[in-house]
Amino acid sequence: MKVCGRPPFTDGFDASHLKRVYEVGEEVTLTCGQGYLPSTATPQRISCTAAGEWTQSNLACSPRMCPIPRALQPLAMGRTEAPFKSVLNFTCDDGYVLQGANESRCLHNGTWSDPPPLCKAVNCALPKPPIDGRIVHNKPVTGSNTIFGQSWTYECNPPKAPSYERGSCMADGSATEPPVCREVSCPIPTSIANGIITFAVMRQHGYKETVKYACNEHYVLEGDAETQCQNTGNWSSKPVCRAPCTVGIKRGRIFYNAKKIWIGDLKPNRVLHREVVVFYCLNKAERCGYPVASTCNDGTLPIPECFEEPGKMEYNLRPKTLPSEIEMCAALRPASPTSPARPA
Incomplete structure (x- = not known):
């Protein structure tokens, strides 16, 4: 006499109660496993036939879905749900520390095992001012720390200039080291083609002193009219005077x-x-x-x-x-x- 082997089943079916061999006439009730939803409301039964084959069933088991948190949906390529057993992995950008679980799993009941974590900016100790100078913060600072991304400007007591002017709280939690304050001067400013220097004494200039340019009549100034003596001892870029045009036709x-x-x-x-x-x-x-x-x-x-x-x-x-x-x-x-x- 023929027998039936274990009933065929796909992912999602509960196979925990199935035997290896069944005799002709034996019946099996198919059910979906934990975390899966049945396609039919009534239980589905199949039986072992004399030919040693199982009768057909139209039961399908689909995974339960977990709603993707709204804050994460822009990263989910348009998806708003994820199926049972899905895993979300979390990381933070450089300069931020992860607070919470670094992964979350979609559970059988349609909820996530862990909420999305927070990414908190790295803290830096307050920067040190340069000798003979001070720090000007972009934003008001309270307490004894700054956070990643915050920046500031170094200033020196005139006529000195800082070896570099900008500092910030960096991704590794360290603040920019203070610059050196040193005396800086820029050479006598040079003229520009088709233009003039206005209201300037032809001498060396100190840090942050400015000189202003203007163009000859009908020439158009392109760039910043003012050039400034920089902490490198060089002038910032000078403007250019652009020439007018003649319309090169005789008739028309x-x-x-x-x-x-x-x-x-x-x-x-x-x-x-x-x-x-x-x-x-x-x-x-x-x-x-x-x-x-x-x-x-x-x-x-x-x-x-x-x-x-x-x-x-x-x-x-x-x-x-x-x-x-x-x-x-x-x-x-x-x-x-x-x-x-x-x-x-």
Whole structure:
């Protein structure tokens, strides 16, 4: 006579009460193990048939889910739940100490074994001021400690300068060592191309003294107008004076300073650094005009490749046929006022 072996089961079934061998006609009630939920409300029974096989069952066991704490959901790739037996591992960034369990497991009842831990900033002892100097904290400090990430500035009694100016509480729990206060001077400041030094005495300067620059007429100052004597004995970076541009066409119309003007009416022919000039090109297929912008960059104003300068006769006798005067291409009509055609 045939017998049945142990019933087949998948993960989640309770196999603790199953035997190795069953006789024909014996029945088994299938149940889900702890931490799993059955797919049917009624118990499922299977029996051993004369063929030595088990009857079919539609019972499925799915793991119970634990809700992922809201604070951790941004790290869970969009998931809001984790299945039974899942493990969350916790670590803190450098400069922070973990307070609590470093892992938590999803239990059979849908709760976590441990709450998420806290990451507390590392403490540092209060920094020491430099000899002949003091410390200026970015934030008010109370007690005898600072925390990781807090920073401060070292200052020395004039005219001395600190060998470095900034300090902080570091990830290993140590504070920056105090700098050395020493006398520092910067050389006589030098001029800049196309600019001048304003209101300055030509002498050596001490730490944190400043000199101010300005540009010649029509040049644009780029950078900080003031340069400062640094603790290294060098000046901070000086500004640069950027040159104006000439609009390099003899005939045509441009859009500049919110006006559509003929090039002959641009007097003087000069635009400043970073100012924008719009040229007009012809769409030959559609027989319409379209604007192309160009920016003055330190004396250079590129002419768009599509721009074709008209001849003298066309410019003087038929100005209304130029790309700037005909209908603008549908997708590129600029929101700009129009001016009367240039007289011949």
